[in-house]
Amino acid sequence: MKREIKVALAGNPNSGKTTxxxxxxxSHQHVGNWPGVTVEKKEGKFTYQGTEVxxxxxxxxxxxxxxxxxERIARDFLLHETPDVVVVIIDASNLExxxxxxxxxxxxxxxxxxxxxxxxxxENQGIKIDTSxxxxxxxxxxxxxxxxxxxxxxxxxxxxxxxAENKRSPTFKIDxxxxxxxxxxxxxxxxxxxxxxxxxxxxxxxxxxxEADPEILENVESLPQAQQIQKAALECSARLERxxxxxxxxxxxxxxxxxxxxxxxxxxxxHLGVERRHEIxxxxxxxxxxxxxxxxxxxxxxxxxxxxxxxxxxxxAGLIDSFFGWLGDTTSxxxxxxxxxxxxxxxxxxxxxxxxxxxxxxxxxILLLFLIIAILEDSGYMARAAFVMDxxxxxxxxxxxxxxxxxxxFGCNIPGIMATRTLKSEKDRILTILVxxxxxxxxxxxxxxxxxxxxxxxxxGLVVFSLYLMGIVLAILVARLFKSIFFKHxxxxxxMELPPYRLPQARGVLIHMWERGSLFLKKAGxxxxxxxxxxxxxxxxxxxAEYASAQSLIGKLGSFxxxxxxxxxxxxxxxxxxxxxxxxxKEVVVGTxxxxxxxxxxxxxxxxLQHFTPLSAYAFMVMSLIYIPCLAAIATIKRETNWKWTGxxxxxxxxxxxxxxxLIYQIGRLL
Amino acid sequence: MAGIFLxxxxxxxxxxxxxxxxxxxxxxxxxxxxERKAYIQEGNEGMNDLTPSLEDYLEAILVTSLxxxxxxxxxxxxxxxxKTASVVGAMKTLAQKGLVAHERYGYIxxxxxxxAVASEIYDRHKTLYRFLREVLDVDAETAAKDACRxxxxxxxxxxxxxxxxxxxxxxxxxxxxxxxxxxxxxxKTGSRPEHCAxxxxxxxxxxxxxxxxxxxxxxxxxGRVVQITGDQGIKRRLLDMGIVPGTEVKVEKAAxxxxxxxxxxKGYHLSLRRQEASAVTVxxxx
Numbered sequence: 009m010k011r012e013i014k015v016a017l018a019g020n021p022n023s024g025k026t027t028x029x030x031x032x033x034x035s036h037q038h039v040g041n042w043p044g045v046t047v048e049k050k051e052g053k054f055t056y057q058g059t060e061v062x063x064x065x066x067x068x069x070x071x072x073x074x075x076x077x078x079e080r081i082a083r084d085f086l087l088h089e090t091p092d093v094v095v096v097i098i099d100a101s102n103l104e105x106x107x108x109x110x111x112x113x114x115x116x117x118x119x120x121x122x123x124x125x126x127x128x129x130x131e132n133q134g135i136k137i138d139t140s141x142x143x144x145x146x147x148x149x150x151x152x153x154x155x156x157x158x159x160x161x162x163x164x165x166x167x168x169x170x171x172a173e174n175k176r177s178p179t180f181k182i183d184x185x186x187x188x189x190x191x192x193x194x195x196x197x198x199x200x201x202x203x204x205x206x207x208x209x210x211x212x213x214x215x216x217x218x219e220a221d222p223e224i225l226e227n228v229e230s231l232p233q234a235q236q237i238q239k240a241a242l243e244c245s246a247r248l249e250r251x252x253x254x255x256x257x258x259x260x261x262x263x264x265x266x267x268x269x270x271x272x273x274x275x276x277x278x279h280l281g282v283e284r285r286h287e288i289x290x291x292x293x294x295x296x297x298x299x300x301x302x303x304x305x306x307x308x309x310x311x312x313x314x315x316x317x318x319x320x321x322x323x324x325a326g327l328i329d330s331f332f333g334w335l336g337d338t339t340s341x342x343x344x345x346x347x348x349x350x351x352x353x354x355x356x357x358x359x360x361x362x363x364x365x366x367x368x369x370x371x372x373x374i375l376l377l378f379l380i381i382a383i384l385e386d387s388g389y390m391a392r393a394a395f396v397m398d399x400x401x402x403x404x405x406x407x408x409x410x411x412x413x414x415x416x417x418f419g420c421n422i423p424g425i426m427a428t429r430t431l432k433s434e435k436d437r438i439l440t441i442l443v444x445x446x447x448x449x450x451x452x453x454x455x456x457x458x459x460x461x462x463x464x465x466x467x468x469g470l471v472v473f474s475l476y477l478m479g480i481v482l483a484i485l486v487a488r489l490f491k492s493i494f495f496k497h498x499x500x501x502x503x504m505e506l507p508p509y510r511l512p513q514a515r516g517v518l519i520h521m522w523e524r525g526s527l528f529l530k531k532a533g534x535x536x537x538x539x540x541x542x543x544x545x546x547x548x549x550x551x552x553a554e555y556a557s558a559q560s561l562i563g564k565l566g567s568f569x570x571x572x573x574x575x576x577x578x579x580x581x582x583x584x585x586x587x588x589x590x591x592x593x594k595e596v597v598v599g600t601x602x603x604x605x606x607x608x609x610x611x612x613x614x615x616x617l618q619h620f621t622p623l624s625a626y627a628f629m630v631m632s633l634i635y636i637p638c639l640a641a642i643a644t645i646k647r648e649t650n651w652k653w654t655g656x657x658x659x660x661x662x663x664x665x666x667x668x669x670x671l672i673y674q675i676g677r678l679l
Numbered sequence: 680m681a682g683i684f685l686x687x688x689x690x691x692x693x694x695x696x697x698x699x700x701x702x703x704x705x706x707x708x709x710x711x712x713x714e715r716k717a718y719i720q721e722g723n724e725g726m727n728d729l730t731p732s733l734e735d736y737l738e739a740i741l742v743t744s745l746x747x748x749x750x751x752x753x754x755x756x757x758x759x760x761x762k763t764a765s766v767v768g769a770m771k772t773l774a775q776k777g778l779v780a781h782e783r784y785g786y787i788x789x790x791x792x793x794x795a796v797a798s799e800i801y802d803r804h805k806t807l808y809r810f811l812r813e814v815l816d817v818d819a820e821t822a823a824k825d826a827c828r829x830x831x832x833x834x835x836x837x838x839x840x841x842x843x844x845x846x847x848x849x850x851x852x853x854x855x856x857x858x859x860x861x862x863x864x865x866x867k868t869g870s871r872p873e874h875c876a877x878x879x880x881x882x883x884x885x886x887x888x889x890x891x892x893x894x895x896x897x898x899x900x901x902g903r904v905v906q907i908t909g910d911q912g913i914k915r916r917l918l919d920m921g922i923v924p925g926t927e928v929k930v931e932k933a934a935x936x937x938x939x940x941x942x943x944x945k946g947y948h949l950s951l952r953r954q955e956a957s958a959v960t961v962x963x964x965x
Contacts, residue, residue, distance in 0.1 A: 071919035257915065293941075297932065395941065396934055396935055396936075502951060503916045
């Protein structure tokens with residue numbers, strides 16, 4: 009008989025939870041998103057002695073209050089999906105704070121297995137934890153593991169399966185002290201005969217009422233005599249607060265920590281030893297977050313990451329690109345040779361093959377980026393980067409960690425947008441995503457080089473620099489504007505742990521890289537490939553029209569759009585078509601202009617000089633910088649947010665690009 | 680103006696002083712000098728019959744070992760300003776008592792038992808220091824010196840009471856008619872009289888002297904959390920991270936641009952913006 013059980017992993021960030029997850033499930037994992045939000049949800053499976061165990065990795069949280077998104081997800085899952093067992097993974101070298109989450113789970117009445125992870129670190133620190141005593145007092149099974157050395161995993165599996173069989177609910181109670189306990193009893197009495205929502209325990213609801221937990225207050229509203237209960241809860245808290253001299257929320261948390269402090273003292277023995285890991289960690293920090301060196305080191309590391317992602321990645325991307333170019337040519341050549349219709353070979357070569365190619369071409373950069381991000385995160389440096397840069401980014405209405413996506417945006421906006429995954433708050437993430445396309449990516453450089461070289465040969469550098477700077481200034485303004493419109497009342501505090509530095513595990517880093525990379529391929533890839541085919545259709549049809557010529561649909565669209573671009577100084581179909589093609593990928597703009605003017609190199613420059621003035625050329629560059637993110641970026645934004653934000657990103661950039669280009673052209677003409 | 684206004688011998692071994700300083704009253708425990716010897720023996724029961732100087736050595740080893748990887752005879756010589764020969768002699772005695780493993784090359788290591796005994800002595804020392812420094816407002820140097828002197832002569836029970844006493848003063852600083860008996864009640868049951876909390880509310884007066892927002896603490900200074908205010912979400916977050924009343928926090932450093940700050944508490948590093956840190960009131964320790 010095969011049994012199936014469901015297990016959730018809970019734990020603080022940096023407790024080694026993901027490593028435990030990887031060890032337990034191996035390669036049998038699946039990454040998706042939690043319903044309705046872009047927080048990664050990982051699920052995996054393992055079989056132990058005929059029992060099939062589904063493991064769900066909950067977001068790393070410090071507590072289960074209802075204030076942050078991650079905590080709400082974890083809490084909702086525990087309350088509504090009722091896993092058979094919850095494994096609480098704890099960094100044993102920081103017992104007290106890590107155990108705090110356990111308090112909440114025990115109060116919730118969850119069937120818990122406690123995993124003391126990083127026992128090697130504990131040993132090095134000369135601390136001895138009396139595991140059996142801890143298990144006895146808490147009355148939960150306690151397992152010791154060293155996840156990054158894959159030690160203790162068998163024991164953990166046994167404990168999980170056994171706990172699922174026993175199905176016991178915890179007996180351990182937090183003693184809140186006489187005064188508060190009276191209040192809990194009083195409220196419990198009142199709630200006793202009511203049908204509590206979703207099988208919460210009496211005591212838990214009573215405690216949460218005293219804590220004024222917003223979600224529970226709302227839940228209680230559906231009960232009969234809701235008003236009476238709410239009133240009683242309010243009165244009771246007010247009375248208790250007078251007696252305690254503290255507000256109840258503080259008092260309850262203090263009690264929990266007080267209890268944990270005692271528990272930890274009771275169960276640990278500190279031998280004489282040096283806290284080596286912390287000491288090394290502190291020494292690294294003395295350099296890395298140093299007043300003078302902190303920012304240069306951060307910028308240096310960013311430069312290095314940038315180099316790795318783009319300098320190492322781009323040749324690989326180039327190889328993929330030329331491979332697909334070759335594949336397209338060969339395919340269409342071969343097809344024509346066997347006499348297939350021209351539209352078919354064109355669809356295959358210019359549509360499908362180049363569509364797939366334009367997705368895969370990003371893969372080297374994306375994988376390298378996630379490799380670096382995984383290393384930065386797992387080593388603990390990411391938190392320091394945010395610490396160092398927060399002052400600047402906060403002034404812009406963003407979070408310290410937003411800096412990295414912005415920097416990466418200069419290389420390519422796709423990895424930039426993907427890198428916002430490291431941001432915890434929805435507000436910070438969306439703002440960072442929205443303004444990221446304003447970071448002038450490397451694909452726009454060919455446009456600048458062509459136009460600046462043609463029209464401003466003596467001031468090329470200055471002109472290009474002015475465009476980069478304009479992007480940054482606009483990003484700041486737009487971020488501030490959107491913040492005040494969409495996230496007026498949201499506060500995203502920076503209350504962030506600086507975890508001890510750790511050596512990243514190769515396996516964990518690679519898994520991380522692959523998961524995020526494949527997510528990009530699957531989700532963004534379909535949109536990108538679809539978009540490429542669509543543009544091909546526009547350029548190819550109607551039949552008999554030359555590809556992308558004035559007679560094609562796209563050409564007609566160009567002629568239709570062109571008058572709108574007149575105020576910006578480049579109101580002719582060629583520019584419009586180039587810009588439409590530029591949505592595919594910004595670097596295509598140059599190639600399209602070449603095709604449309606049937607000229608390359610010097611001849612193209614000459615053709616441009618006929619159509620553009622220096623002023624309208626500058627306006628055109630500004631337009632290329634700002635208007636609509638490329639298709640891949642749009643797909644990635646959709647992947648990371650929803651259609652609403654994607655629509656906004658496209659819409660605002662189009663309008664902003666047009667407005668700025670027009671302003672520059674019109675004001676420039678007056679001067 | 681500080682002045683002794685009451686002086687009472689409450690037992691064979693204790694004298695109690697009642698002091699006033701400004702509006703505040705403090706009491707001070709002292710040992711009746713004559714009875715000292717008798718008390719030492721009583722108080723030190725189960726303490727391996729250590730002489731004060733041996734206790735000093737143990738403490739010195741412990742303190743040094745907290746800061747360095749290894750403890751050498753040289754370190755102790757320097758720390759206690761004694762002769763090498765005396766240290767070696769003392770180590771022999773401590774080794775005989777099973778408290779120290781004195782190896783070759785001049786390295787000293789405490790045994791498990793040694794750590795236990797030394798930590799107890801050290802804890803006593805810290806408590807006494809706090810009592811002298813915070814309750815009696817003795818200057819730091821004198822407090823350190825006097826704590827060293829008293830520590831060898833006082834037992835576990837008294838130490839515990841002193842800690843409670845310090846806590847009691849922190850929460851009920853102003854005397855009342857039954858102040859001392861209130862303290863006795865508190866020492867036994869842990870509950871404070873109701874008027875303490877009420878008064879705190881009524882006058883809105885900060886109960887703890889020298890308190891300030893965490894955001895204005897200098898880098899390197901320590902504080903003990905008194906209260907957390909602020910926005911619901913932020914307050915809860917801070918509480919959940921372990922910033923609860925009574926927690927000791929140390930401002931480890933500030934970011935290169937001055938904000939955020941890095942605070943050490945409960946053995947880990949937490950970074951907060953000064954804005955968030957201003958929601959935390961701390962009592963400045965050092």
